[in-house]
Amino acid sequence: MSAADVLIIGAGASGAVASRRLAEAGFDVVCLEQGERTDPGAYRGAYDDWELTGLKRWTWDPNIRGARADYPVDVSESDIDPLMFNGVGGSTVQFAAQWPRLAPSDFRVRSLDGVADDWPLSYEELQPFYERSDVDFGVSGLGGDPAYPPGADPPLPPLPIPDVATEIARAHNRLGWHWWPGTNAIASRRYRGRRPCVQRGTCAWGCGEGAKGSTDQTHWPDAERLGARLATGARVSRITLDKRGLATGADYVDRDGREQHQAASVVLVAANGIGTPRLLLLSRSAGFPDGLANRSGMVGRRLMMHPFGTVIGLFDRHWPSWQGHWGQSLQCMQFYETDPERDFVRGAKWGLQPTGGPLGAALGFGGDPVWGTALHERVRTNLGHSIMWGIIGEDLPDEDNTVTLDGELVDPDGIPAPRIRYRVSENSRRLLKFQAARAAESLREAGAYETVVTPQVRGTGWHLLGTARMGDDPETSVVDRWCRSHDVENLYVIDGSVFVTSGGVNPTATISALALRATERLIETRRSQQVP
Amino acid sequence: MTDPRHPDGFDEAFRARLARIADVLVPAYEGMPAASSVGIDGDLLDKALRARPDLVADCRRAVRECADPPSPQALEQLAATDPDGFGALMVLVLGGYYISAEVRKLLHYAGQEALRIDVGELPAYIEEELIDEVIGRGPIYRRPPPDDPQSSQD
Numbered sequence: 001m002s003a004a005d006v007l008i009i010g011a012g013a014s015g016a017v018a019s020r021r022l023a024e025a026g027f028d029v030v031c032l033e034q035g036e037r038t039d040p041g042a043y044r045g046a047y048d049d050w051e052l053t054g055l056k057r058w059t060w061d062p063n064i065r066g067a068r069a070d071y072p073v074d075v076s077e078s079d080i081d082p083l084m085f086n087g088v089g090g091s092t093v094q095f096a097a098q099w100p101r102l103a104p105s106d107f108r109v110r111s112l113d114g115v116a117d118d119w120p121l122s123y124e125e126l127q128p129f130y131e132r133s134d135v136d137f138g139v140s141g142l143g144g145d146p147a148y149p150p151g152a153d154p155p156l157p158p159l160p161i162p163d164v165a166t167e168i169a170r171a172h173n174r175l176g177w178h179w180w181p182g183t184n185a186i187a188s189r190r191y192r193g194r195r196p197c198v199q200r201g202t203c204a205w206g207c208g209e210g211a212k213g214s215t216d217q218t219h220w221p222d223a224e225r226l227g228a229r230l231a232t233g234a235r236v237s238r239i240t241l242d243k244r245g246l247a248t249g250a251d252y253v254d255r256d257g258r259e260q261h262q263a264a265s266v267v268l269v270a271a272n273g274i275g276t277p278r279l280l281l282l283s284r285s286a287g288f289p290d291g292l293a294n295r296s297g298m299v300g301r302r303l304m305m306h307p308f309g310t311v312i313g314l315f316d317r318h319w320p321s322w323q324g325h326w327g328q329s330l331q332c333m334q335f336y337e338t339d340p341e342r343d344f345v346r347g348a349k350w351g352l353q354p355t356g357g358p359l360g361a362a363l364g365f366g367g368d369p370v371w372g373t374a375l376h377e378r379v380r381t382n383l384g385h386s387i388m389w390g391i392i393g394e395d396l397p398d399e400d401n402t403v404t405l406d407g408e409l410v411d412p413d414g415i416p417a418p419r420i421r422y423r424v425s426e427n428s429r430r431l432l433k434f435q436a437a438r439a440a441e442s443l444r445e446a447g448a449y450e451t452v453v454t455p456q457v458r459g460t461g462w463h464l465l466g467t468a469r470m471g472d473d474p475e476t477s478v479v480d481r482w483c484r485s486h487d488v489e490n491l492y493v494i495d496g497s498v499f500v501t502s503g504g505v506n507p508t509a510t511i512s513a514l515a516l517r518a519t520e521r522l523i524e525t526r527r528s529q530q531v532p
Numbered sequence: 533m534t535d536p537r538h539p540d541g542f543d544e545a546f547r548a549r550l551a552r553i554a555d556v557l558v559p560a561y562e563g564m565p566a567a568s569s570v571g572i573d574g575d576l577l578d579k580a581l582r583a584r585p586d587l588v589a590d591c592r593r594a595v596r597e598c599a600d601p602p603s604p605q606a607l608e609q610l611a612a613t614d615p616d617g618f619g620a621l622m623v624l625v626l627g628g629y630y631i632s633a634e635v636r637k638l639l640h641y642a643g644q645e646a647l648r649i650d651v652g653e654l655p656a657y658i659e660e661e662l663i664d665e666v667i668g669r670g671p672i673y674r675r676p677p678p679d680d681p682q683s684s685q686d
Binding site: 045046048049050051052053055056057103104105107108111112122140142144146147148149156157158159160161163166169170172173176178179180181188189196197198199200201202209318320322323333334336337357358359362363369371372373375376379380383384 | 556557558559561562564579580582583584586604607622623626627630631635636639640641643644645646647648649650651653655656657662663665666667669670671672673674675676677
């Protein structure tokens with residue numbers, strides 16, 4: 001393809017946000033995506049084999065899925081398996097669409113709690129971009145949540161919640177605990193050509209209705225209509241530089257295995273917290289022997305994946321517990337902030353979710369399948385009688401949690417695969433233990449006769465963050481507050497890699513807001529932008 | 533020799549053997565039928581295999597490895613010695629079982645249905661003023677100090 005003003009690598013949340021905004025501003029944009037477009041008609045949620053296909057074809061784990069678009073990840077030294085979807089829309093195709101924001105304190109954890117680092121921006125700076133993203137993604141929710149500063153209401157009313165969730169709300173009122181109707185990037189009404197949610201409960205395996213705010217639905221149609229050029233089956237192997245050290249584009253392998261080059265004046269990397277450091281490390285050169293834009297040594301360090309906890313409540317009452325949005329019907333931020341009385345810092349957000357179908361109940365979310373008469377007992381007590389708090393806790397950065405290049409493992413095009421090393425911290429273990437105990441208390445207060453705390457399981461690394469962190473100091477960070485590389489003037493990282501800390505919430509609202517903010521800055525400063 | 537009608541090697545004898553294993557995994561219990569009685573060795577298995585063709589080899593090996601007639605002890609041993617094979621059996625047998633229309637009817641599970649929602653209807657948490665109590669308790673977020681040296685700059 002002809003040279004572009006801007007090359008974007010990755011067509012997921014941040015890549016789509018940037019592509020659409022840049023195309024809208026008149027830039028000539030090319031986006032290279034290693035995966036393909038997915039026809040929503042291919043999703044299996046409406047079919048009786050959805051749970052079976054969800055374990056392979058539509059699993060979140062690229063090592064299990066093993067599709068042509070995927071690259072393997074060496075997880076032999078990781079406590080958690082990273083999860084992602086590679087294709088147009090990226091992991092928004094399979095995300096749960098929970099759409100909480102970071103809290104104001106998340107941007108100042110060093111100042112407030114003496115741990116990790118402050119962000120070089122504040123909640124107030126990001127808030128306008130959160131609000132614009134809410135509109136772009138078609139977010140449903142209720143304004144006025146006291147867990148956040150005041151601001152614009154979500155553009156769509158909240159999705160309905162099941163009666164048992166209302167009972168949990170009553171329980172939290174008795175306990176004096178926070179709860180709020182869930183904020184989700186799922187349309188509750190017709191919205192910009194999208195149909196409303198049908199509560200099928202299979203959001204995380206692809207939304208066949210088009211109600212979910214995956215960027216193949218929310219952003220790419222507009223971006224392409226505005227002229228953005230999206231190339232699929234294009235796996236980038238290297239970002240190229242000129243003699244001045246400016247990015248000139250990228251080499252990639254097309255779906256026929258041919259090596260190609262895409263020239264551009266500016267390069268934006270949007271390949272997620274594993275793929276981005278992988279690509280920067282693959283792009284090492286004489287000028288950058290430790291990886292592109294890595295003079296700080298922080299590329300690939302501080303990987304954060306949010307160890308995930310769940311507590312299931314079993315109730316005598318019967319309701320279709322497999323239906324709903326997945327998604328969160330309620331969210332709870334009662335235990336989000338640091339309390340010096342506890343043996344850990346920071347906190348967690350809880351999201352109330354349905355519990356899936358009979359096969360999921362039988363195999364167990366915690367990976368503890370049962371058979372024989374115990375199978376029937378498990379399914380009888382869970383299916384139609386259970387609801388789940390999903391707990392996302394702050395995952396403090398640790399420089400020894402890393403993404404590096406594997407010496408042997410390669411992807412289908414022969415490009416070195418990433419290897420991750422990740423250990424769940426003691427703070428995370430204590431945090432999750434405390435939160436799980438409180439979540440069980442919540443469910444018991446609401447009438448659960450039993451609560452089941454599932455053990456920490458490997459396959460929960462949905463959130464890939466921190467491996468090209470932002471900061472004001474080029475010695476300790478990869479990109480500046482505008483997501484521009486400290487080392488390469490016309491190179492930006494715009495995905496979750498730039499997170500300074502993880503917060504204790506699902507990150508896509510923040511990833512999208514940061515990408516929009518960085519893109520606006522790029523547009524505003526285009527006349528002073530150095531280009532090759 | 534491979535039966536040309538069953539290129540995956542899942543011939544009638546194999547399916548009968550698999551059904552005996554399936555009945556240990558999913559026995560009849562308190563009104564729920566055993567796996568074989570809903571036809572796990574027929575269309576249900578085929579449907580499960582179409583959804584998970586990657587499990588054919590593991591399933592074939594596991595069935596051949598497992599003692600016949602099978603017992604709970606034999607399956608526990610299989611799970612210990614061949615976890616991949618046992619896992620394949622579990623997914624295919626349980627997955628096929630819960631596709632069965634008869635089983636779903638007994639569980640009052642009609643699959644993942646499309647429901648029409650009405651967000652114009654006032655939710656109980658508004659109508660009963662439950663949300664007012666949350667609002668009444670006031671903000672719960674911590675606001676960083678306003679004189680923060682790293683605050684917004686352009």
